[in-house]
Structures are given as structure tokens and as C-alpha cells.
Amino acid sequence: MLLNLLFLLLLLPFYVQSSDPTFNDDVLGLIVFKAGLEDPKDKLTSWNEDDDSPCNWVGIKCDPESNRVVQLTLDGFSLSGRINRGLLRLQFLQVLALSRNNFTGTINPDLARFWSLQVIDFSENNLSGSIPDDLFRQCGSLRVISFAHNLLTGQIPDSLSYCSSLVSVNFSSNQLSGNLPSGIWFLRSLQTFDLSNNSLEGEILGGVANLYDLRAIKLGRNRFSGQLPEDIGGCSLLKVIDFSENSLSGSLPDSLQRLNSCASLSLQGNSFTGEVPDWIGKLKNLESLDLSANKFSGRIPFSIGNLQSLKELNVSMNQFSGGLPESITSCVNLLVIDVSKNRLTGNLPPWIFKMGLQSVSLSGNRLSGSIPHPSLKEGSYQGGLEVLDLSSNALFGEIPSSIGALSSLMVLNMSRNHLFGSIPVSVGELKSTHVLDLSENWLNGSIPSAIGGAVSLKELRLEKNFLSGKIPAQIENCSSLTSLILFQNNLTGSVPSGIANLSKLQYVDLSLNHLSGSLPKELTNLSHLVSFNISHNHLQGELPVGGFFNTIAFSSVNGNPSLCGSVVNRSCPGVHPKPIVLNPNSSNSSNGSPNHHRKIVLSISALIAIGAAAFIAIGVVAITVLNIRVRxxxxxxxxxxxxxxxxxxxxxxxxxxxxxxxxxxxxxxxxxxxxxxxxxxxxxxxxxxxxxxxxxxxxxxxxxxxxxxxxxxxxxxxxxxxxxxxxxxxxxxxxxxxxxxxxxxxxxxxxxxxxVSDGSLYKHLYDGTSRNCVSWRQRFNIILGMAKGLAHLHRMDMIHYNLKSTNVLIDSSGEPKIGDFGLARLLPTLDRCILSSKIQSALGYMAPEFACRTVKITEKCDVYGFGILVLEVVTGKRPVEYMEDDVVVLCDMVRGALEDGRVEDCVDGRLRGNFPADEAIPVIKLGLICASQVPSNRPDMEEVVNILELIQCPLEGQEELV
The missing domain is CATH 3.30.200.20 (Phosphorylase Kinase; domain 1)
Incomplete structure (x- = not known):
């Protein structure tokens, strides 16, 4: 039977349908298709070449009258391989669904030969190449086509407009480019149109109103420019509109007000201007409205209150002014409101605690007044609030004593305001809170011992206040704590020994206080520590020895005159360094007398120096031999x-x-x-x-x-x-x-x-003069471009391994291009020694996991290198610089400046203050996070791109910084 099958495989392209009625074309085609696949989960075991009919096979559906295959559905079977010509035998196929597999190769244009095909779904595979133009030459019956989440390139074929019966088109999350096909608006049966997350460009031309049956249009995360089509309101059945993250501009077309069925409108991340018109309140079926990250100005329309179906409202990162309209209280279904990073004024409205909201973000505005009390006694608070962000405003007064009533809170951020008084004891009732940030206020009094009741806390930030008293011992009850940031207060007493029991701690900053006593020795058990800053206190005694404290930076412990240990270069009383004695009798005098034997006494430092010298010498010899051989x-x-x-x-x-x-x-x-x-x-x-x-x-x-x-x-x-x-x-x-x-x-x-014509980033940073130095806007675009390129590499399962400023090139338009990616894969094995000496030759960019053989090398090592590059671009300083009598590590220098509140001083002096601090400071902080010592603490590059795009915001009234 197997030999017969192989014979049929050879004849398949030329085979004419047999006149023998007992011969089943469908069995042959499906067995040939299966032969080219990998089936790791044995999903296709029921496909037996000896069967007369495939109608009982898994994934197969036949027409009950003809017994011919009409549906092949193998979604999520984990199959891999190429989609071969065997499927062309299925002459009556109507549905071909192969989504959520690992198919590779290109799309076969011969699929157009299926006259009866109605559904093609190849989404979530690894198909590459372009979409064949011939695929749509004969598509009279095609209703649904999806190639979403593949690796397709090139343009969308103009022939797509021939498929007049199409109801759904989904080419999202590929790498398609070019303009929209000119005839796309003639697909009058179209209901769903999704081309999001590609690189499409050009203007979105008018004519969309021809699609009178259109229900969803998603063109977000592309490069479209120009204005929204004026006639978009003609699609009266539209429910979902997504034009987010493009370069669209102008005002909102008036025809939008006719979209009475619209439930979701997302225009975030564009350059729309002007005021949001009052007619926005006519879209009474809206459930989600996202106008964030544009250039809208004026007041938030009062008519928003007419949107009684609204659940999510996001108008953040615009230029709205005035107060929050009271009419929002009429949005009885509202759950999420984000008006952060605008210019809103007025008092904080009390209704934020009365509407049953889940998330409220009012940060980065100019709101003033006191914080109203959420009171259970009045029955006014409707539980469910999970996120409350009031940071970066001008709020004053005391934190309400009834704050504990917000029992569902997961994030409470009141930082960077003018709040005074003490921290209420009721914070201990916040059992669900993960983040509590009250930093940069005027709070005084002590940290309440009740804080131990907030057992879910992961991040506690109280820095830059006037808090006094001791750090409560009850803090050890917060067993999930990863960040404890209390610097720049007036805290006294000792460091509680219970902190050593917080096994998940990563970041601790107790600097610039008045702490005294000795540090608990058990702190060395904190295996996840990334930073532990106790500088500028009155601590005394010996620093803990072991674990993180063996490599703690001097800047994290200085300013404590009574501390001792090797890090502060101060011997502890009664403790003397013990010499190492090697072969005391190995060097005899010439007369052989035992009284003339010499002892060789070497300190640990000397041994390390000798070992390092030997290692370098061996490395030099090895590399020299290798170079000679290669040359x-x-x-x-x-x-x-x-x-x-x-x-x-x-x-x-x-x-x-x-x-x-x-x-x-x-x-x-x-x-x-x-x-x-x-x-x-x-x-x-x-x-x-x-x-x-x-x-x-x-x-x-x-x-x-x-x-x-x-x-x-x-x-x-x-x-x-x-x-x-x-x-x-x-x-x-x-x-x-x-x-x-x-x-x-x-x-x-x-x-x-x-x-790439304009040379390397290194040249632009260090070979220029102050007269023609790289502007802040150019630097930001370079950082964002590097992030996008690296994110794309990681989407392609490619690790760079060798990020540095000489491997980033700048083209004639100022866009960065990352080079030398993937070259490490040419080596027979990714040996760490080879990588560190041959590839990662530039000092300072190498992630610390390269030094640890037990830690897996992942994309996070690229994220580390990117973080160093970010700091390099912002500061204009090399990752490691050798001074006359010192070595300055850029990452440590910037982190120290951040801890001292001098982060703006890190920006390249050649810019002479010509940079927006509200962009520069977050970018520096992002660079430090990316360069974290612990890989799991570094974000993914997709997240980095999103963060950078959120950081980038226009500055009204300022000319472009040059």
C-alpha cells in the first residue's frame, strides 16, 4: 500500500480524475496532505489510507448526499509543515480552516481553483511571503478569509476587490505594507474588515460609505496619514471603529454622529486636533471611547453624560482644560475613567467614590482641593474601586481617615501632591492593595504599625516626605513585598530584623534618614535583591557578608561613618584580614638552612590580580592564534x-x-x-x-x-x-x-x-560638536526606533546578543537601523566565552547573566543592552568611562543621580536644558529598568515600545527643540 501511495504522489500533479467510481479522490488528497505534516499530538491518527471514505476522520465533514469532503477544520492541532498540493484534490471543499498551527511556507495561489470555497482561515501560523494576486482572480463564492497573525509581507492585492461576496477580511498582525487597494470600498457585502497591526500607509480615501453592511473596521497600529474619511458616517451599522496608533490628523468628521450603533470608538495615538464636538453625546450605544494620546483641546464635552451605555472613557494625554463635567455621573454603567496627563483644573469631584467605578486615573493634571471622604456610614461608597491614581496634581489636605473603606483597591497612588498630616491607620484595612504610593508629599508622623495589615502589598513608596519614628516591625507581615522605598524622610531607630523575612524583596531604599544601629546579618538571605540603599544614615557595625552584599555599590552605603567592612574600606574593630600562606617551605636559601626558609604570604587581592592577569594573557594568546588562522x-x-x-x-x-x-x-x-x-x-x-x-x-x-x-x-x-x-x-x-x-x-x-549612509550612533554621539549635537527629539526617535527594531527581532524569535552604539546605524532621515543581528547564530554553539570575548566585545553592554552559567540566555539580555543604549543616548556618555583615578559605570552613575534627586543632571550637557523633562526623566527611568540586574525584572521589548509611545507627548507653546 505504501508503494502505491508513493506512486500516486508522483502522479498527483498530472492525475486526471479516474472513471472508477470506487476510487475516492478525497482520501488520496488528504493522505498526501498528511504525508507532508508533522503531527506531534497524533491528532490525525484516524486518517487511514486504507479507508474508502474520509467522512469519519477527525476534522472532516462531508456532504451527506455526495459523501464528498466539504469542510476541513484542523484549528489548534499543533500541526507543522507546508500546505501541499494534496488539498487540491478536494474539489468540493467549502471550508478550509487551519488556524492556530505552525504551518510555514508561502500561500499557494492554486487555492483559487476551489470554485466552491467559502471560508479560508490560515490565521495564527508562520506563513511568509506575499499574498498571491491570483488568489482572488476566481473567488465568486468566497465569504470569509483570514491570514491574521502570520509573517506575510508585500502589498494587499488589488484583485481582492473582485471578491464581491466577501463578508469578513482579516489580515491583521502581519508585515504588510503599501496603500489600501483602490477597489476595497466596492466589497458591498463586507461586514468585518481588519488590517490592524501592519505597516500600511497612505491616506484612507473616501468611499467607505459604500459598505452599508459594515459592522467593524480595524485599521489600527499602521502608518496611515491624512484625515478620517468624511463619509464614514454612511456605514450606519458600524459597531467597532479602530484607527488607533496611526498618523491621522485634523478634526473628527461630522458624519460620525450618525453612527448610532457604534459601541467602540478607538482613535488613540494619532494627531487629531481641535475640540471634541458636542455631538459625541449622540452615540448613545458607545461602550468604549478612547481618544487618548492626541492633541484635542478645550473642555471635555458636557454631552458625555448622555452616553449611558459607556463603560470605558479614556481621554488621557491630550490638552483638555477646565474641570471634569458633573454630567459624567449620568454614565451609570461607567467602570473605567482615565483623564490623566491633561490640564484639568478644579476640585476632585466626590462622585468618583459614588459611581461604582473600577478604575480612576486623574494623574498629571492641575486638580486642587482636598480628597473627599469615601464613607461607608453614609452609604455613599459603592465598592469595587480597584485602581485610584491621583498622582501629580496639586491636591492638599489630609488623606481621608476612611481610606480603608476602599477595600477592593489594588493600586492607590497619591504621590506628588501637597498632602500633609499623618498616614491614616486605616491603610491596614487595604487587604487587597498591591501598590501604595504616597511619595513626594508633606506627610509627617510615623508609619503606622497597622501597615502590616495590608498583607497583599508588593510595592510601598513613601519617599520624600517628613515621616519620623521607627520603621514598624509589622512590615514583615507584608510577605509579598518586592519594593520598600522610604528614602528622604526623618526615620529613626534600627532597620527591623523582620525585613530579612521578606523573601521577595528586590528594591530597598532607606537612604537619607536618621537610622541607627547595626544591620541584621540575616539580610544576606534576601536572594532576589537588586538594590539596597542605606546611604546617609547613622548606621554602624559590620556590613552583612554574603549574597547581594558582597557586590553592593559604595554609593549605596556611604554616608554612614560608623559602618565598617571591605565595601566602605574601613576595618571593623578586632577584625583583621587573614593572610593566605602558600607553600611556606618552597623557597630554600642556598645554604639549605631551615632558618632561612621564606614564607610566601599573599593577600586575597593579590591572588585575584595574579589570576586575572593569567586569564588575560591566555585570552590574548588564544585570540592571536585564532586571528592568524583566520587571516x-x-x-x-x-x-x-x-x-x-x-x-x-x-x-x-x-x-x-x-x-x-x-x-x-x-x-x-x-x-x-x-x-x-x-x-x-x-x-x-x-x-x-x-x-x-x-x-x-x-x-x-x-x-x-x-x-x-x-x-x-x-x-x-x-x-x-x-x-x-x-x-x-x-x-x-x-x-x-x-x-x-x-x-x-x-x-x-x-x-x-x-x-546606511549616515554612519553609526556612536559617531553621532561622540564625533559631533556642541554646535551640531543630536537634538532631544532626534534622540527620542532613535530610542523609539531601536526599540521597535528589537521588538520585531524578538517577534521573529531572534536574539541579537551584540547590542552597542557601533551596531546602530543612522540613515539619511535620522532613523536608526540595528545591524549585526543574528550573527551569533552562525557559531556552532552559543558558547558564553566566545560570546563574551568575540561578540560582546564592547564593555558595559553585556547582561550580567553572561557571567552565570546557570541562568538561561534569553531576549532579556538584549533588553539589558538596550537599557544601556538608552542611558548612553540620553546622557551622551559611554557605558564605561575611565577617569584619571577612577572608573565610572554609566548605569551606576545614573542610578545614583536618580536616588539623589539629580536625574535631570544626567541629560547630555550639550542640550543646555533644551529637552522636555517630562519625557527625559521617564526615559532615563525606563533605561534603568531595562538594565536591571535580574532578567525577570526587565520588560519585554513590546512593552518598552508601548511605554515609549506613552511617554512621548507634545508640549504646547514650545518650539521644536533643536
Whole structure:
């Protein structure tokens, strides 16, 4: 039977349907399809080639009259492989659903031969390449098509507009580019249209009103510009509108007020201007309204109160002024309100505690007055409030004593106001609270011992107040605490020993207080500590020895004159360093007398110095030998190098070892200067850990960069090398240097890359003068671009390993492009020694986990390098700088400045104050978080991109900073 199957496989493309009625075409096609798959969970075990019919197979549905397959549904089966031609045998197929698998390869245009196909769902796979134009040439019956969450590139085919029966189109979360197809608005049956999270651009032209049956349009997270279509209100059945995170501008079109059915309107992250019109209150079915991160001004419309179905209101990060309209109390279903980062004034309205809200964020405004009491006695508080953020306003008065009534609170943030008085005892009733932030106020009195009742606390921030008394011992009841930040108060007494029982603690800052006594020795048991700052107190005795305290920074303990230990370079009384005695009888005098034997006494410091010197010497010798070997092999191959173009074609007989293989992913490799001039020293433009880079020009006028790899002695086989090159060649992003092709011989490998004209970030930071230094806006765009490029790499399961300012290039428009990504994968194994010495050659960028063999190397090591780059871009200082008698580590310097409240001083002095502090300070803090010593504390790069986009906000009344 197996031999027969193989025979049929060979004949399949040419096979004409058999006249034998007993032969089932569907069985053949499905078995052929299965033969090309990996089925790790054995989902397809019921597919038996000996069966006469597949109608009882899992995932198969047949027409009851003809017994022919009409539906193939294998969603979430964990299948992998390519979608082969076997499916073309299913001539009566109506539904093809293969979502949530691991299919690879490109989309077969022959799917257009299915005249009866109504549903195509390939979402959540790893399909690549472009969407074939021929796929929609014959699509009269097609109603639903989804390629969402794949790796598709290129443009959306214009032929899509031929599919007049389409009801749902979903190409979201790919890498599609270009404009919308011109005929897209003629799909009059369309109900759902989702192209979100791509790189589409251009204007959204009018004509959308033709889609009179449209229910959802999602074009968010693209690059569309211009205004919203004026006729969008003609789609009277629209329920979901998402144009978020584009570059749209102008005012809201008046036709929007006709969308009476609209339940969700998201326009956040654009550049819309003007006032929000009063007609917004006519959209009475709205449940979610998000206008955040735009340039809206004026007052929040009073008509908002007409939206009685509204559940979420977000108008944050705009330029709204005036007070919160009282009419909001009419939004009886409202659960979430975010009006943060505007210019709102007036008192804090008491209704925030009376509406049953779940989340209230009023931070970053100009609200004043006192905080109203949430009182259970009056029956006015309706429980359920989980997030209350009143930070960065001008609120004054005392914290209400009844604050404990907010029993559901998870986040309470009243920081950066003018609150005074004591912390109410009722905070101990906040059993569900994770974050309590009362920092930067005028609070006095002691920290109540009742704080131990807040047993769910993870973060307690009380810094920059006037608190006095002792740190309550009851703090040890908060067993989930990860951050305890109490610096710059008037606290006295000793550090409670119970703190050593808070096993999850990561960040502790008790600096700038009046604490005394000795530190508990048990603090060394805190295995998750990242920072422990006790500087500028009156502590005494010996610093704990072991764990985190063996590497604690001097800046974290200085300012305590009575502390002793090696970190403060002060010996403790009665404690003397014990010398190490090695081979006391090994050096005899010439007369052999035992009285003349010499003892060799070496301190621990001397031993470490000797060991380090020996290690460096061995490393130098090893690298020298390796370089000689590589250069020798390259010199032998260079003379034989001859290049000529062609995609995926070897340019010389493979039997001749003196010739190599050149592959170009697009175009050809006809070089203006000829192949013999490619590696001319006059064309050299840079050197790095992987080799020398040259510039050359193709016949079509394009400049390319040629990287001659210097790791030939370590590199993988040709098969592995080419496999990696093809993977790298598919990675395309505006903030990544594109790989155009490669050249291979056993002793010489060249990478042909996109040429980026304006040099490296390193050059821009350090080779410029104060007159033409990089502006703050340019620096921010560079940081954001690097984050986007790195996030894309991580989405492609690629770790860079070698982030540094010389590997970030700047193009002619000022956009950053990350280069040298993926080259570590060329090595036979990702050995840490090789990575640290060969690849991570730039001191200061290497994540600390490289030094620990028990910690897995993940994308978080790239996040660390990115954090260092952020600090480098903002400060204009190198990661490690050698002074006359000191070594300054950038990360430690910035962290120290942050702890001392001098974070603005870290910004590059050449900017001379020409930077927005409300952007610069959060960016610096983000850099420090990314450069955390503990990998799990670093955010993912997708989160970093989101944070940066939230930080970026326009400044009214200021000219562009240059």
C-alpha cells in the first residue's frame, strides 16, 4: 500500500480524475496532505489510507448526499509543515480552516481553483511571503478569509476587490505594507474588515460609505496619514471603529454622529486636533471611547453624560482644560475613567467614590482641593474601586481617615501632591492593595504599625516626605513585598530584623534618614535583591557578608561613618584580614638552612590580580592564534574570489574549490568596480567583532555594505550557514539593516547588506560638536526606533546578543537601523566565552547573566543592552568611562543621580536644558529598568515600545527643540 501511495504522489500533479467510481479522490488528497505534516499530538491518527471514505476522520465533514469532503477544520492541532498540493484534490471543499498551527511556507495561489470555497482561515501560523494576486482572480463564492497573525509581507492585492461576496477580511498582525487597494470600498457585502497591526500607509480615501453592511473596521497600529474619511458616517451599522496608533490628523468628521450603533470608538495615538464636538453625546450605544494620546483641546464635552451605555472613557494625554463635567455621573454603567496627563483644573469631584467605578486615573493634571471622604456610614461608597491614581496634581489636605473603606483597591497612588498630616491607620484595612504610593508629599508622623495589615502589598513608596519614628516591625507581615522605598524622610531607630523575612524583596531604599544601629546579618538571605540603599544614615557595625552584599555599590552605603567592612574600606574593630600562606617551605636559601626558609604570604587581592592577569594573557594568546588562522585562510581565498549575480544560483562549478557561491535575495550582484575591488582597503568603512565592512556600488546605482566575516574558524557548515542566511534575509523592518545576500567558500564568507549612509550612533554621539549635537527629539526617535527594531527581532524569535552604539546605524532621515543581528547564530554553539570575548566585545553592554552559567540566555539580555543604549543616548556618555583615578559605570552613575534627586543632571550637557523633562526623566527611568540586574525584572521589548509611545507627548507653546 505504501508503494502505491508513493506512486500516486508522483502522479498527483498530472492525475486526471479516474472513471472508477470506487476510487475516492478525497482520501488520496488528504493522505498526501498528511504525508507532508508533522503531527506531534497524533491528532490525525484516524486518517487511514486504507479507508474508502474520509467522512469519519477527525476534522472532516462531508456532504451527506455526495459523501464528498466539504469542510476541513484542523484549528489548534499543533500541526507543522507546508500546505501541499494534496488539498487540491478536494474539489468540493467549502471550508478550509487551519488556524492556530505552525504551518510555514508561502500561500499557494492554486487555492483559487476551489470554485466552491467559502471560508479560508490560515490565521495564527508562520506563513511568509506575499499574498498571491491570483488568489482572488476566481473567488465568486468566497465569504470569509483570514491570514491574521502570520509573517506575510508585500502589498494587499488589488484583485481582492473582485471578491464581491466577501463578508469578513482579516489580515491583521502581519508585515504588510503599501496603500489600501483602490477597489476595497466596492466589497458591498463586507461586514468585518481588519488590517490592524501592519505597516500600511497612505491616506484612507473616501468611499467607505459604500459598505452599508459594515459592522467593524480595524485599521489600527499602521502608518496611515491624512484625515478620517468624511463619509464614514454612511456605514450606519458600524459597531467597532479602530484607527488607533496611526498618523491621522485634523478634526473628527461630522458624519460620525450618525453612527448610532457604534459601541467602540478607538482613535488613540494619532494627531487629531481641535475640540471634541458636542455631538459625541449622540452615540448613545458607545461602550468604549478612547481618544487618548492626541492633541484635542478645550473642555471635555458636557454631552458625555448622555452616553449611558459607556463603560470605558479614556481621554488621557491630550490638552483638555477646565474641570471634569458633573454630567459624567449620568454614565451609570461607567467602570473605567482615565483623564490623566491633561490640564484639568478644579476640585476632585466626590462622585468618583459614588459611581461604582473600577478604575480612576486623574494623574498629571492641575486638580486642587482636598480628597473627599469615601464613607461607608453614609452609604455613599459603592465598592469595587480597584485602581485610584491621583498622582501629580496639586491636591492638599489630609488623606481621608476612611481610606480603608476602599477595600477592593489594588493600586492607590497619591504621590506628588501637597498632602500633609499623618498616614491614616486605616491603610491596614487595604487587604487587597498591591501598590501604595504616597511619595513626594508633606506627610509627617510615623508609619503606622497597622501597615502590616495590608498583607497583599508588593510595592510601598513613601519617599520624600517628613515621616519620623521607627520603621514598624509589622512590615514583615507584608510577605509579598518586592519594593520598600522610604528614602528622604526623618526615620529613626534600627532597620527591623523582620525585613530579612521578606523573601521577595528586590528594591530597598532607606537612604537619607536618621537610622541607627547595626544591620541584621540575616539580610544576606534576601536572594532576589537588586538594590539596597542605606546611604546617609547613622548606621554602624559590620556590613552583612554574603549574597547581594558582597557586590553592593559604595554609593549605596556611604554616608554612614560608623559602618565598617571591605565595601566602605574601613576595618571593623578586632577584625583583621587573614593572610593566605602558600607553600611556606618552597623557597630554600642556598645554604639549605631551615632558618632561612621564606614564607610566601599573599593577600586575597593579590591572588585575584595574579589570576586575572593569567586569564588575560591566555585570552590574548588564544585570540592571536585564532586571528592568524583566520587571516591566513582568508588570504588564500581572497585571490580566488570572483563574483557575479543571480538569485539562488551558484556562480561557478561546485567542483572547483576556488570558486564560491553567491546568492542575492533581490536584484543582482554586478559591481561597478568589479569583484576584484570589493575588499579594497580604500573601501573599508568599519570594523567590528565579526569582521571588516566595505562599501561598494551595484550596477543599478545602489550602495551596499560588504561584511567580510572574521570567524571562519568557528563558523558552521555551508548548509547551516545558508539556512541561517535565508532566515536573516527574510527579516525586514524599517529599523533593521536588511541582508541583501551572501557569498560562501569554506575559508571566506561575505554578507551583502543594506548600506546606511549616515554612519553609526556612536559617531553621532561622540564625533559631533556642541554646535551640531543630536537634538532631544532626534534622540527620542532613535530610542523609539531601536526599540521597535528589537521588538520585531524578538517577534521573529531572534536574539541579537551584540547590542552597542557601533551596531546602530543612522540613515539619511535620522532613523536608526540595528545591524549585526543574528550573527551569533552562525557559531556552532552559543558558547558564553566566545560570546563574551568575540561578540560582546564592547564593555558595559553585556547582561550580567553572561557571567552565570546557570541562568538561561534569553531576549532579556538584549533588553539589558538596550537599557544601556538608552542611558548612553540620553546622557551622551559611554557605558564605561575611565577617569584619571577612577572608573565610572554609566548605569551606576545614573542610578545614583536618580536616588539623589539629580536625574535631570544626567541629560547630555550639550542640550543646555533644551529637552522636555517630562519625557527625559521617564526615559532615563525606563533605561534603568531595562538594565536591571535580574532578567525577570526587565520588560519585554513590546512593552518598552508601548511605554515609549506613552511617554512621548507634545508640549504646547514650545518650539521644536533643536
Amino acid at each position: 591566513t585562510s582568508m588570504s588564500r581565498a581572497a585571490a580566488a574570489l570572483a563574483l557575479s549575480g543571480g538569485e539562488d544560483y551558484s556562480c561557478s562549478p561546485s567542483k572547483d574549490p576556488n570558486y564560491g557561491k553567491l546568492v542575492m535575495f533581490s536584484g543582482d550582484a554586478e559591481f561597478v568596480a568589479g569583484s576584484e575591488a570589493l575588499l579594497n582597503k580604500d573601501c573599508e568603512i568599519g570594523r567590528g567583532g565579526f569582521g571588516v565592512v566595505y562599501r561598494t556600488i551595484l550596477q543599478d546605482g545602489r550602495s551596499v555594505a560588504i561584511k567580510k566575516l572574521s570567524v571562519s574558524g568557528l563558523i558552521k557548515s555551508q548548509e547551516d550557514f545558508e539556512r541561517e542566511m535565508k532566515k536573516l534575509g527574510k527579516i525586514r523592518h524599517d529599523n533593521l539593516v536588511a541582508l541583501e545576500g551572501y557569498y560562501w567558500t569554506p575559508s571566506l564568507q561575505l554578507l551583502i547588506c543594506e548600506y
